[in-house]
Amino acid sequence: MCETVLQAVLARPKAAPIHVVSADSEAIEVLSRERLLERGAEVASALHARGVEPGDRVAVFLPNGRTFLEVLIGTWMCRAAIVPLALAGQKGREHLLRQRITAVLGVAAPRVIVGTEKAVALMAASGAAGRTHLMTEADIAGCRGGALPGNGADPDDLALIQFTSGSTGLPRGVPVRHSQIMANVGAFGRRSLATSSDLIASWLPLFHDMGFIGGLCGPLVWGAGLVLSSPERFMRNPATWLRTISDHRATLSPSPTFAVDLLARHVPEHRLEDVDLSSWRYAWVGAEPVFPEILESFEARFRARGLRPETLHPGYGLAEATLGVSAGPVDQPWRTMWVDAASLRERGVAEPTTPGQRGAVALVGNGPPLDTVELRVTNGDGLPIADGSVGRITVRGPSVMQAYFRMERGAGGADPDGWLDTGDLGFVHAGDVFVTGRAKDLIIRAGMNIAPQDVEAAVQSAPGMGQGCAVAFSCVRHETTREEIVVVAESHQTESNPAELTGAIRASVLADVGVQVDHVELVPPGTIPRTTSGKVQRLMSRDLFLNNALHTSTPQGEHAP
């Protein structure tokens, strides 16, 4: 019985290999588990020589690929934890990048940082890494020596720290032990009936929980094959995702909702010639709100290409639960529930209705909780409420976080009984988990978590804007099947040249955070609701925006609640 991912790899060195697809070309490198272990031992030796001891952390700024895998295995052989960080996806002016990196590294306190040449050069030049050892991909390639460990770490060792969003203020790292990964991967494996006969195709970034846990740890534990691609390849040509499934006869492949949508409605037919999806039996779709229209469009388009009706499975999860909380069983097609939107919004009750009724909205069920996860929906007092009533989704189980790394349990962690308030709102109906909204300050764009504070900081750096002048939030819109990003900014300039100002705000957010703003609202100073201590109230601002109750002077066309 393996108790860690490394033990699972050590126990089956001849299990299915990993196919690594180049981000720059279509070249494929086949990496056997035996070779991965050998290389892991060599990297472990080099890490150890740089002072890495059990309990330490190794931070990586690396793209999906062979080097990442070698550093991961080497880190675990040292009984240290890996801290995958997103540098490639990070946008922003250098001083902001430095602030972000410094803040995250300040929390993670790694002994060694491994990165691309560019990342290491940036950290060396900025001083963000302090006295931490820096290693490049070339350094890793040059590692030699080292011996395989007797066993693969201890289940209680810290395996991973997942940073869920890149706030400059107070980055929060989710500490994940080996036992938590195994609990989550095991439960998901039972739900999806994953075995060593499966082959997983994943392009998801390894700094993201869905990519790291679902796309990498899963196949390593199950002894399944893996075709590891990259987000860069997917973004350049989304059709490569389905072509990979088709070419390798992949059986499992997870995806965020936006990717399903791109393939369902936008990728041209000629990019999909000869794609055959008949091997694909399970797709966990999540990481952001899932809309029935998107799933239906995808199924309708790809049915003729062999897609099975029971392949797509919307799921719910979060990094604080290691990854998965709920997902549908293999033999159960995903379910839609039609509810009355007004009852949901005003009374917090999922009142069933029928399609076509006035105010009817379709919600997607995310399947029942995984077998190691206890889930309950609670009211404002933390007490469980009846099925069909909307409340806060709370979870408990062996894969659920107790406290953020180096933070007190009370600061967003679980309660003394182990129940963690996810900050998500939803209800349970007929055993399925439905997510209806979010009570926490968080924006999700293309499956990535974004701290609204980062967006607000970017707005403040736009010309003419000042400290504390903006609030950022997102709205889930069933009409457009999107989670849209909204910025409300206070300015004296609302009368003079609003188009120029909103353009500057969009450009600043795009430059610093890397996301597009769907709506910019300019309002007079004093409009944004604040607490008595002066902090902006994001959820109240969102409600005002949705109810068209902000006093705006924005050009027509910007506001579209």
Next chain:
Amino acid sequence: MTAEQAYTLIQDSVHTLAKAGLLPATLSQYQITPAMRMDGLPIDSVGKTSLINEIESRGRLRLPLNELSDIETLEDFADVVAHSQRAE
């Protein structure tokens, strides 16, 4: 395809995606000009991927996807679009 047709195709694609909520709503009546820089469009990487796929679908074109990241201006982009292979 002429450069004029390429501009129209790009602009129509931007408008369609903006109306569908994939690009900021403010772009639904956006006028592009040759001098505009690609990074001057207020759209992120997902938006750009959506736009490229929309242009390919709408124009039945096969754009050279590996070369698009180096393009700096709308004029250069329109030139690439105008000279792209027709999809069968």
